[in-house]
Amino acid sequence: MPSLSKFARQSVLGLSMLAALVQAKPTFDYGANKVRGVNLGGWLVLEPWITPSIFDAAGDAAVDEWSLCQTLGQDKCKSVLSDHWQKFITADDLNQIASAGMNHVRIPVGYWAIEHLAGDQYVNGQLEYLDKAIGWARSAGLKVILDLHGAPGSQNGFDNSGKRGAINWQKGNTVDDTKSALKALAARYGGDRDVVTAIEALNEPSIPGGVNQDGLKQYYYDAWGVIREASQDTTLVMHDGFMPTESWNGFMGASSGVFYVMMDTHHYEVFDSGVLTNDVNTHVKNVCGFSSQHIQTCDKWTIVGEWTGAMTDCAKYLNGKGIGARYDGTFPGSSNIGSCAGKSTGSVAALSQNDRTNLRRFIEAQLDAYEKGTGWVYWTWKTEGAPEWDMQEQIAGGVFPSPVTDRKYPGQC
Secondary structure, X not given: OOOOOHHHHHHHHHHHHHHHHOOOOOOOOOOOOOEEEEEOOOOOXXXXXXXXXXXXXXXXXXXXXXXXXXXXXXXXXXXXXXXXXXXXXXXXHHHHHHHOOOOEEEEEEEHHHOOOOOOOOOOOOHHHHHHHHHHHHHHHOOEEEEEEEEOOOOOOOOHHHXXXXXXXXXXXXXXXXXXXXXXXXXXXXXXXXXXXXXXXXXXXXXXXXXXXHHHHHHHHHHHHHHHHHHOOOOEEEEEOOOOOHHHHOOOOOHHHOOOOEEEEEEEOOOOOHHHHOOOHHHHHHHHHHHHHHHOOOOOOEEEXXXXXXXXXXXXOOOOOOOOOOOOOOOOXXXXXXXXXXXXXXXOOOOOOHHHHHHHHHHHXXXXXXXXXXXXXXXXXXXXXXXXXXXHHHHHHOOOOOOOOOOOOOOOOX
């Protein structure tokens, strides 16, 4: 346990004892059932590589959601985003997801959908569509992991946090503001426990990037209490902060009286030049080893909440708008490994037969590897033309199993 004040320790213990007395039975048993799901990425939190057309239309200065709205102005940004929110994800998408044999969607949302802070360039209105998504999920028989994807100040400096650049989370009032947004989010959906079975306190806080781990642990304790105030059985999801998942063993486990806690780890094999040189056999070996070393060794439920079939970083703007790819040597300081032709934009059908075979193999290996833990949530459901990442396209093209239990290449792990 990190260094906590006596009050914080007593608060957690008191909440734990109280909740234990009134524990409700969760509507999804994460200990007995496998999570099989997909992220609705790029919908309520924009990412340039998922919807490049929005960012291209706004000009060079728009590199994330913050600068998009700063460039367009509030009224125009609200108009552009409202049109996107209305069209990008609909009830039909969730029905398709359920029909493919999945049981979860993870929905990223930024703090700015809930709390408007002084100086913010963001616009809101996302909650209207999040409300709709909860209803669509209920109708489709899907469970929802609500994911606080962007925090004030940015918890990782990535464009997926809403604001690319410096990591300023944990400075000033940013942690308190994050807790306030989380509390409002949990309260809003506390009555939807039949659908909203888990809430992720914060997506990808970067400990290697400078986030203080003890401070993050305190935030996770507080988040657990906040969620318990709204619902006694909604699971708290904690991202590993880009640290070995098993290094969190002993923290907030059932043995300490803290129940309904799940670890989230993300695994990608595209953001390292050395890994990008691997062939498909080595990629498969890597994910099987990742499962045995970092998933099966954890003392809590553990999901791989983001992963992909991609074996290149070719997708347009994947590394950030205006930044190239390592795979073809256009990323600063990288050397050419291969061609991005047909992989930066395009369709699954346009990929070579060899690429489609390898994509299916790699996806199936990860499905099997991650189900040795609590399960998986793919990144992402749809894009504007990133064939290595787009599950909807991959299902249609036969490279993502449908149903998800189907196997052409069983026993790889």
